[in-house]
Amino acid sequence: MKKFLAASLLLIAEPGLADGPIAVTLQNHKFSPAEIHVKANTPAVIALTNKDATAEEFDSTSLKVEKVVAGNSSGNVRIRALDPGRYPFMGEYHSESAQGVVVADK
């Protein structure tokens, strides 16, 4: 396990991103844009800016992401290379309003 991790850590080379980070804003516990388009089979980064005073957790089982972004702060969410399709995500602490979807287009 340790050796495997050590070996993997040597392979840090970042795969080329199609474009720069995709800017997404969270305000009043709503994502904007709430529908984010990415190219299928290409990793992407969402630059999430949380304009609310309180922390939020960007949470998605299908995207395999759990990331806390503190209040009035920002954080990058890495999106792995996806098969074409729709991948819902939510702000776990305000899931009644903080909902969104990543759409991987062919």
Add this chain to the structure above:
Amino acid sequence: MLSALLIVFREVIEAGLIVGIVLAATKGVPRRSWFVTLGVIGGVLGACLVAAFAGELASLFQGSGQELFNASILLLAVAMLTWHNVWMASHGREMARELKAAGHAVTTGKRTLAALAIVVGVAVLREGSEVVLFLYGIVAQGGTSNAALALGGVLGCVAGAGVSALMYFGLLTIPANRLFAVTSGLITLLAAGMAAQAVLFLQNGGYINILSDTVWNTSWLLSEDGIAGRLLHTLIGYSEAPDGAQIIAYLAAIALMLGLMRTVGKPAPRSVPVPQAGE
């Protein structure tokens, strides 16, 4: 109130199941409640710290501080669980024997209590920091009345603790000579799941970029978002759509654990007092 109840319930169960396994694995060991309590208190304090400094933590290591931190504490827990199991492999029989002798406190299990206290601390810290952030957020925005929030939180906590207690007492119905075999199996799967989760955090932090394609998808059968899926995720590391790196980490953790238990943790020969040098 309902959302507070649900979130607290979910996180308390996730930490509580791990505490339940640790308690069952240390049945009969003197002072174990003291160590477990210490682990819980440390975890709660840690959770408050992590929640308070969430922004600062996240901005470390080019924005990957949170992922690196989560992966590190998970791997620490994996190491502690492995140590416990390896140690138990050589002393477990002795413990089971002592446990069967009625009224006889087990004295052999004390060695790995500190390791298991760390595991408890890590579990409480991870789940607890989410609870703290969530509850703080509600208080800060003043949407729900504090009384309703407190009620939801307390109910969620009680329900979560209740389910965890059920599992603990369920485990205790296993006869003493089988109990440690069962808990050691549970701990192996728990550690494997944590190792896979650590890899996921390293991937999300950008540290591992290989073998990230999904290998199979069983979300149609059991969703990880449902309560059963979540519990299995915590207990045995169930993932509805694991990728290659996660699967390798999972299997490697099991192989390492069993390999060490076979080699390092060979059952000790029946204890014969060895005269000390100079005696």
